[in-house]
Amino acid sequence: MSDAAVTITTKKDWASDQEVRWCPGCGDYGILQAVQQLMPELGVDPHNTVFVSGIGCSSRFPYYMNTYGMHSIHGRAPAIATGLAMARPDLHVFVVSGDGDALSIGGNHLIHALRRNINITILLFNNQIYGLTKGQYSPTSEVGKVTKSTPFGSIDRPFNPVSVALGAEATFVARTHDMDRAHMIEMFTRAHAHQGASIIEIYQNCNVFNDGAFGQITAKDSRDAMLVPLQHGEPIRFGNERERGVVLDRGGLHLAEVAEVGEEALLVHDETRGDPSIAFMLSRLAQGPYEPTPVGVFRAVERPEYGAGVNQQLAEAQDDKGPGDLHTLLRSGATWDVE
Amino acid sequence: MTDTIDRSGSNKAEVLDRLVVRFAGDSGDGMQLTGDRFTSVSAAFGNDLSTFPDFPAEIRAPQGTVNGVSAFQVQISDHDITTPGDEPNVLVAMNPAALKADLHRLEIGGTLIVNDDSFDERNLEKAGYDANPLDDGTVASYRVLRVPMTSITKEVCSELGVKPRDADRSNNFFALGLVSWMYTRPTEPTMEWITEKFKTNELVVAANQAAFKAGFAFGETTEAVGHRYEVRPAQMPPGEYTSISGNTALAWGLIAAGQLSQLPVTLGSYPITPASDILHELSKHKQFGVRTVQAEDEIAAVGVALGAAFSGHLGVTTTSGPGLALKSETISLAIAIELPLLIIDIQRGGPSTGLPTKTEASDLNLAMYGRHGESPLPIVASYSPAQCFYAAIEAARIALKYRTPVILLSDGYVANGTEPWLLPDISTLPDISVPFATEFNHTDAEGEPEFWPYLRDEHLARPWAIPGTPGLMHRVGGIEKSDGSGNIDYGPENHAAMTALRQAKVDKVADDYDELEIHGDPDADICLLGWGSTWAAIDSAMQRQRRAGHKIAWIHLTNVNPLPHDLGEKLRRYETVIVPELNNGQLCRIIRAKYLIDAVSAGKIAGLPFTAREIEAAIEDARQAGATS
Numbered sequence: 001m002s003d004a005a006v007t008i009t010t011k012k013d014w015a016s017d018q019e020v021r022w023c024p025g026c027g028d029y030g031i032l033q034a035v036q037q038l039m040p041e042l043g044v045d046p047h048n049t050v051f052v053s054g055i056g057c058s059s060r061f062p063y064y065m066n067t068y069g070m071h072s073i074h075g076r077a078p079a080i081a082t083g084l085a086m087a088r089p090d091l092h093v094f095v096v097s098g099d100g101d102a103l104s105i106g107g108n109h110l111i112h113a114l115r116r117n118i119n120i121t122i123l124l125f126n127n128q129i130y131g132l133t134k135g136q137y138s139p140t141s142e143v144g145k146v147t148k149s150t151p152f153g154s155i156d157r158p159f160n161p162v163s164v165a166l167g168a169e170a171t172f173v174a175r176t177h178d179m180d181r182a183h184m185i186e187m188f189t190r191a192h193a194h195q196g197a198s199i200i201e202i203y204q205n206c207n208v209f210n211d212g213a214f215g216q217i218t219a220k221d222s223r224d225a226m227l228v229p230l231q232h233g234e235p236i237r238f239g240n241e242r243e244r245g246v247v248l249d250r251g252g253l254h255l256a257e258v259a260e261v262g263e264e265a266l267l268v269h270d271e272t273r274g275d276p277s278i279a280f281m282l283s284r285l286a287q288g289p290y291e292p293t294p295v296g297v298f299r300a301v302e303r304p305e306y307g308a309g310v311n312q313q314l315a316e317a318q319d320d321k322g323p324g325d326l327h328t329l330l331r332s333g334a335t336w337d338v339e
Numbered sequence: 340m341t342d343t344i345d346r347s348g349s350n351k352a353e354v355l356d357r358l359v360v361r362f363a364g365d366s367g368d369g370m371q372l373t374g375d376r377f378t379s380v381s382a383a384f385g386n387d388l389s390t391f392p393d394f395p396a397e398i399r400a401p402q403g404t405v406n407g408v409s410a411f412q413v414q415i416s417d418h419d420i421t422t423p424g425d426e427p428n429v430l431v432a433m434n435p436a437a438l439k440a441d442l443h444r445l446e447i448g449g450t451l452i453v454n455d456d457s458f459d460e461r462n463l464e465k466a467g468y469d470a471n472p473l474d475d476g477t478v479a480s481y482r483v484l485r486v487p488m489t490s491i492t493k494e495v496c497s498e499l500g501v502k503p504r505d506a507d508r509s510n511n512f513f514a515l516g517l518v519s520w521m522y523t524r525p526t527e528p529t530m531e532w533i534t535e536k537f538k539t540n541e542l543v544v545a546a547n548q549a550a551f552k553a554g555f556a557f558g559e560t561t562e563a564v565g566h567r568y569e570v571r572p573a574q575m576p577p578g579e580y581t582s583i584s585g586n587t588a589l590a591w592g593l594i595a596a597g598q599l600s601q602l603p604v605t606l607g608s609y610p611i612t613p614a615s616d617i618l619h620e621l622s623k624h625k626q627f628g629v630r631t632v633q634a635e636d637e638i639a640a641v642g643v644a645l646g647a648a649f650s651g652h653l654g655v656t657t658t659s660g661p662g663l664a665l666k667s668e669t670i671s672l673a674i675a676i677e678l679p680l681l682i683i684d685i686q687r688g689g690p691s692t693g694l695p696t697k698t699e700a701s702d703l704n705l706a707m708y709g710r711h712g713e714s715p716l717p718i719v720a721s722y723s724p725a726q727c728f729y730a731a732i733e734a735a736r737i738a739l740k741y742r743t744p745v746i747l748l749s750d751g752y753v754a755n756g757t758e759p760w761l762l763p764d765i766s767t768l769p770d771i772s773v774p775f776a777t778e779f780n781h782t783d784a785e786g787e788p789e790f791w792p793y794l795r796d797e798h799l800a801r802p803w804a805i806p807g808t809p810g811l812m813h814r815v816g817g818i819e820k821s822d823g824s825g826n827i828d829y830g831p832e833n834h835a836a837m838t839a840l841r842q843a844k845v846d847k848v849a850d851d852y853d854e855l856e857i858h859g860d861p862d863a864d865i866c867l868l869g870w871g872s873t874w875a876a877i878d879s880a881m882q883r884q885r886r887a888g889h890k891i892a893w894i895h896l897t898n899v900n901p902l903p904h905d906l907g908e909k910l911r912r913y914e915t916v917i918v919p920e921l922n923n924g925q926l927c928r929i930i931r932a933k934y935l936i937d938a939v940s941a942g943k944i945a946g947l948p949f950t951a952r953e954i955e956a957a958i959e960d961a962r963q964a965g966a967t968s
C-alpha cells in the first residue's frame with residue numbers, strides 16, 4: 001500500500017463525530033488512540049482508507065474512524081475485505097476483529113484471507129473472552145476458565161492466534177499489546193507497509209469480563225521480564241538487564257541465561273525466513289500470558305499479493321484479446337443465419 | 340410424427356414436422372457429447388430445438404447399472420417449439436441398463452435402436468434383467484433395430500491400429516452416425532468437429548471418424564433400417580442465431596450487465612451443481628474486466644461480492660439452494676446497508692443435497708422469506724435458456740437502480756438446456772448505468788455541507804458513494820441506521836420507518852414493469868399462471884389445447900417479487916387460475932394470500948420438468964371441476 005503523493009493529515013482528521021461507546025477502561029480505547037495517531041504518519045487519505053469489521057466489541061471500531069467503513073457480519077469481515085481489496089487495489093483496507101469473530105465463527109475466512117495473501121491489514125483484538133455477549137469463554141480462553149457458559153470450567157483447548165496465522169502461512173505476523181502505544185504504532189506501520197495480508201494479534205484487556213488477563217506480562221513493571229522483543233537480525237534477549245535469551249537446539253526452543261550460554265548461543269531472529277517453523281516455535285514459547293512471551297514481528301516474507309495476480313491476468317487477457325467486445329462474444333460459438 | 344411409414348424403399352426422405360430423440364447409455368458412454376453434437380448439427384441446419392440433459396449425480400456410478408445411466412433428449416422441429424418433448428420417438432440404448440431406465444418413455448410404436456453387442460449375460464444381470472428383453476417380448480410394441488455397434492466399431496478401428504478396448508470409446512460416434520443417416524443430418528460439421536475436438540490425438544480422431552462413418556454407412560446399406568426421415572428447417576424470424584444453454588446465456592448476460600452499467604463485474608462463487616458452469620464461463624472472459632473468485636465457502640463468496648459492490652463493482656454470487664441458505668445472513672446485511680448485489684440461484688431438487696443434477700423450482704419460499712427480520716428483496720425468474728441473458732440484465736438493472744440485493748432464480752432444466760437464440764443487436768440493450776455520489780448532499784446545524792449516506796432519491800434508493808471519493812467518508816453496517824444521516828439509531832419510530840422504507844423501495848420496483856401480456860385467449864375461463872422454466876411445457880400444452888378447440892389464457896411472470904401491479908386485476912377476470920410450478924404450490928400460496936383468489940396449484944416434485952401432457956391434465960381436471968361445480 002503506497003501513495004504516490006504523501007497526504008498531510010492530523011489525528012483529528014481521522015476521528016469520526018460519533019461518540020465512542022466502549023466500557024470505560026476498555027483496552028479498545030488505547031488501540032483506537034494508537035490507530036488515530038498512526039494514520040497521519042502513514043501519509044494516506046481518509047477517503048482512500050476503509051475499515052471493515054465483523055461483530056463484537058472491537059468491531060464497533062469503524063464507526064469511530066472518519067474513513068469509509070463497514071460494520072459487517074460476525075466472522076465475515078475478511079471475506080468482505082477480500083472482495084473490496086481485490087476490486088480496488090488503490091485502497092488501504094483494514095480489518096478489525098476479535099478472538100471470537102476471527103478465530104471462532106470466522107476462522108475459515110481468516111485462514112483463507114491469509115493463505116491468498118489479500119492486501120489487507122488485520123487487527124486482531126484478543127481479550128480471551130466474549131465481551132459483547134457478556135462473558136462467555138472464547139476460542140483463546142485458557143482450559144479451565146470459568147465463565148457464564150462454562151460454570152465448571154472450559155474443557156476446550158485454546159487457539160494461539162499467532163500459531164494459527166503462521167500455520168496458514170501468513171506473510172506478515174506480529175504481536176503487540178494495548179498497554180504500549182509506541183509498540184502498537186510500530187507494528188501497525190510495518191503491517192501497513194507490507195504487500196499482502198498482515199495480521200497483528202493485540203493483547204487487549206477486557207476490564208469487565210476478563211480483567212487482567214495479560215496483566216502478568218503487560219504491566220509496566222513486569223514487561224521487561226515477561227515480554228520477549230523480537231528484533232530482526234538480533235539475538236533474542238530479554239529481562240530487566242537483558243540477561244536472558246532464547247536458544248534453539250535439537251530439543252526445540254529454551255530460555256537461557258546469557259551469562260551461562262554466551263550471546264553467540266542465542267537464536268538470531270530472522271523474520272524473513274521462508275519456512276515458518278521457527279516462527280511457529282517462537283509463537284508457542286509461552287504456555288500462556290504468565291510466562292515470557294515474544295512480541296514483535298514473527299514473520300515478514302514476500303509473496304505475490306492476490307489482487308495483483310488478479311489484475312495481472314486481466315491485463316494479460318486484454319493484451320491478448322483486446323478489450324472485451326460483447327457483439328463478438330455473443331457470436332463466439334457456431335452461428336447461422338435465417339433468411 | 341406422420342402416421343404412415345412408407346416402406347416402399349424409395350430413396351426420398353420422408354418429412355416429419357418434429358422428432359424427439361433420446362440418447363441413453365452408461366455415464367462413461369459419452370451420451371451428453373453425442374446428444375450435444377446431434378443438437379448442434381440440427382441447430383445449424385435451421386431446426387428449432389430444445390434439449391434436456393438428464394444425468395446422474397455420480398461422476399461414474401457403477402458401470403452398466405441403471406443408476407449410472409446418462410441420457411440426453413432433444414426435440415428438433417420445423418416449427419416453433421419450447422420443450423424437449425414429452426415422449427421420445429427414437430430411443431438409442433447403448434446397454435441393457437439404458438433400456439431398463441428409459442424404455443417406458445419411448446412412444447408406443449417408436450423406434451428403438453440398441454447396441455446388440457452389449458446385451459450379454461453380464462450386462463443384463465447388472466441391469467437387473469433375468470432374460471434378454473430383446474427376445475422376451477418386452478420390446479414388442481416398438482420398432483427395434485438391433486445393431487452390433489461394438490463389433491463393427493472394433494472392426495473399423497482395428498484397421499487403424501486402435502486397440503479393441505479403446506475402440507469401445509467410439510461406439511457413441513457409431514450411434515451418432517446411424518441416427519444422422521436416419522434423420523438426414525449433415526455429416527461434414529461432425530467430421531470437422533471431431534478433428535478439432537480431439538486434435539491432440541490423431542488416432543482418436545481417426546477412430547471416432549471411422550466409427551461415425553461406419554454408423555452412417557450402416558444406415559445406408561442395411562435394409563432393416565428402412566428409409567430416411569427429415570425434419571426441415573423451422574420458419575424462424577430472420578436474423579443471426581446461435582445455440583445457447585441457460586448457464587452460458589446467464590454468464591453472458593452478466594458480462595453484458597457490466598458493459599451496460601459501465602461497471603466491472605466481480606463474481607464470488609463456490610462450486611455447486613448446477614451453477615458451477617457460470618463460474619467456469621465467467622472466468623474465461625477476463626478481457627471484459629470480469630473478476631472471479633472461487634471463494635472458500637458460500638458465505639465468503641457472497642461476502643466477496645458484497646465487498647466488491649461496496650467498492651463500486653457489480654457484485655455477483657452464483658449458487659444453488661443449499662448455498663443460498665448459507666448466504667442468507669449476508670443478503671440481509673446487503674438489505675440493511677442498501678447496496679446493489681446479484682444473487683443467482685440455479686435451483687435443484689431439495690431439501691439438503693437432494694437431487695443435485697435434477698431440476699426443481701422449490702427455492703421460491705427461500706428467496707422470498709429465507710432471511711431474518713423484515714427483509715424484502717426483488718426476485719427475477721428466468722424462463723428459458725436464451726432468456727437467461729435478458730433476466731441477468733434485468734436483475735442487475737433493478738439491483739443498481741434501487742441499491743438492493745436481487746435474487747435471480749433459474750433452475751437445472753433451464754441451466755443445462757439449449758435452444759436457438761436470435762442474437763440481439765447490442766445497441767438495443769438498455770443503459771442500466773447509475774451515477775455514484777460525488778458531492779455533499781446535506782447541510783449540518785452550523786451550515787457546513789456534509790454527506791448523508793441514507794438520504795434517498797425519488798426511487799427511495801440511497802446514494803452509492805464509493806471509497807476513494809473525497810469528503811464522502813461514511814460508515815455502513817448491520818445495526819439499524821437513522822434514515823438520512825445513517826448514524827446508529829435504535830429508536831422505535833426510526834426502526835418502524837426504516838422497515839417501511841425498505842419495503843416501499845422494493846414495492847416501487849414494480850413501477851418499472853411493462854403491462855402484463857396475456858398469451859392465448861384473453862377471453863378464456865381458465866388462466867394459467869406460470870413462472871420460471873414451466874414456460875416451455877405451458878406453451879406446448881396451450882398450443883395443444885387451443886388446437887383441440889379449447890380457450891386458454893396464460894400469464895407468465897419474470898418479475899416474481901414484487902408482483903406486477905396489474906396481476907391481481909387480470910387474474911380476477913378468470914373463473915379458474917391454475918399455477919403449475921415445480922414445487923408444492925409456493926407461488927400459488929402467495930397469489931392466494933395476496934389477492935384472495937382461489938387459485939389452484941398444479942405442483943410437481945419429481946426432479947423432472949413438466950411434460951406438456953401433465954399441464955394439459957391439470958387443465959382438464961380444472962375444467963371438469965368447473966363443470967361439476
